[in-house]
Every structure is written in C-alpha cells, then in structure tokens.
Amino acid sequence: MGDGQRTGEYLPRGAVKHRALTEEPFYLPQFEEAFRYILQEYPLRENDIAIFLPCAVKKPYSASPSHRLFRRVIGEVLEPEDYQIIIFGTCGVVPAELELMYPYESYHYMLGKCTDTRIREDFLRIESYRLACFLDRTRDLYRRRIAYCIGVFREAMAGACQRSGVEMDLLLPTRPTIERLRDIDCPFPDGSLSMKEYIDEFRDGLLKMCQPASPGDPGAGRR
Template sequence: MGCPPIKYAGDVRKVDGVDPFRHPAVMEWHEYLFTRWSSHRRIALFMPCTAKKPYGSSPTHKIAYAIAGPRVQVYSISEPMLLVPKEFEECYPFNGYDYPPELMTEEEREEFVELLSRALSSASKYHEHMVAVLPSHHRRVLEEASSSAGVDVEIHPYGRLAFRSVKEAALRAEELARG
C-alpha cells in the first residue's frame, strides 16, 4: 500500500501558540481519514503513538505486530494525527512529527476528542470490534471520543506492565479475528 496523498510538505511540531491539529498536512490527513480511508479487516487494535518514529520501532509495537495477524487492523492513536494505520506509519507526516502530549492545551485536547470521535465513527463502519491498549492520557481521550461517537471499544489497561498489557490486548484482537 502506498502513502496517503498528502500534498503539503512541512514540519509538524508542537510549539507555543501553534495548534498542530490545524497544520495543512494534518488537515489533509484528517480529510483523507474521514472520507477515503477504508479497511477490509474486521478487528481494530488501537495502540498509543510513540516518541520514536516510526511507531513500529518501539518495543511495544513490535510485540503487537508480531501477534496481531493480517485480519487485525492496527492503528496508532496520535495527537494530532488521530488514527494512523500501521500501513502508513513510515509515510509523511507520520514518520517525523513531534507533539509531546504534555504540551497539549485544553482547547487542543477538546479538539482531539472531537476529531477522534469522527475518526472512530468512520472506522466503526469497517471494524466489527475494536480493542485498545493505551496509557492514561490516550485512554481518557479515547473513552470520551468513543462515548461521543456511540462506538464501543474494548479498552485494556496499559499499566506499569506495558509489555504484558500489549501482548494480552493483541492476543484478544487476534482471538476476535479468528472467531
């Protein structure tokens, strides 16, 4: 699968006074995600974004990717990208943006919840079941967004034992895919 057709090419970075959700490349991605993205996989697995890019280079993502088979659509939940399918993680702008969650303003958090709610509504058309394993910040955002969208997501605790939590969530997603 190729990369999504993002025309704008510029750094996506969180700095004071700049809302990365309004970056032209990010807005192009959101439009693509809402209107053109589709998946043939019945089950979705939501993972957190990572400081290191691409996401697949992180140990937790490596575990999930090793377990979740081809019937599971793996996404990373990200501010400001919302949902990033595994297939696109090495593409621009997902492979090099920088948005530390601790720098998010309250207005940006509200924007994140609202936009993620739209993304979940779109994704729910393709996935019969959604499983997530997220640390507290992303978990709270997902809980609010899924509630707003009226979409059920089976959320697994991330906790201090992240490797075990990711393994259990990925095994659950794979079990659902085989079921």
C-alpha cells in the same frame, strides 16, 4: 488487512516533505489536512478486528520498541488478514499502513512531558473529536474493536466512544489492573504499555477476540 502496504504518496498542499515538525502536532494544519484525507478520500477496507494503538515517539511507529512488541503479540494470536491496526494519539488517527505518509513520519513530540494543563485539555478535545469522526466513519467496517491505551490517550478514546456511539469491545488494560499498578511517585504513574502485566492482558484480549461471537456478545451483529 494486517500491516498492509505502507505508503508515503499523499502530501498536503504546501507541505515540505522531510521537514521536522516539533510543535504540538494536533494544532498543526498538516495533521488536520492529512486526517481529512484519511476520513474522506482514503479507501479504508472492511476487516474483522480493528486494533487501536497509541502513537510512538520513534518513527516509523512500527520500528519503535513498544510497537515491535505489540505487533509481535498480535502476530502470535491473529492472522495478518484478520485485523487492521489504527494508530491514534497526538498524530490524530491514521491506519498503520500510512505511517510513512507526511506528516506522520516527520514529527517529534511527547505529550507525556507536557505540564501545561491547557495544552493537555486541547489535545483531549481535539483527539476525542477526531477519534469520534473516525469511529463514525468506520462503524460498519469492523466487526470488533479493541483499544490498548492508558492515560490521556485512554481518556480521548473513552470520550470518542461516548460521542460517536461506537463502543470498544475491549478497552485494555482493564481499569483494575491500571489502578493496581499505578505509582503516583513516578513521572508516568500508569507506567508503560510494555509492562508485562499490561501485555498479558492485551494478549488475553486478543485471544478473546479470536473466539466466535455469540448472539449475546457486544460485537455480534455489529454489521
């Protein structure tokens, strides 16, 4: 499916399109309704590889500097028809081709700047649940899965995998690399997913995904 066709057709009941949303998006009913639409009505397609990427502050996601870099790396390794990009994070869970759908193009929020422990814990609980629902719904749609994330987004993904019983074939960057690069004196100790060391691991992981799955590989026989 690759990038697919972006669409902005769906609009939750009572929503005002183009209204800027600045509250924590994971609390808002617009995001829950849009997530339910994706989970229950949107025609998700089978694909070989699902690539889970964290959402970005700049909208649409594909226009953000980080996502442009991620997509460039993906495009160097995979053909568009071989993968599906899934965006997750404070937005919930959304196939990349729906990035222009309300409310995903209409909010501005950065969890990394939040110092309220309760809000961060709420995010982790809500997002782990939504990701688990999505993983369960799509357990037979994708042969292999890779997630590229750090920090609390990584925690949410790990919790969702445990809750759903659907594992990532690769969860990148690897824990040893994250720990080696961690700087506790920085506002964002784990750094940025655009860092060269992380990007190199992401590229290597995608190359690994291109290799045919053998009977002993985690992705073999997933369908």
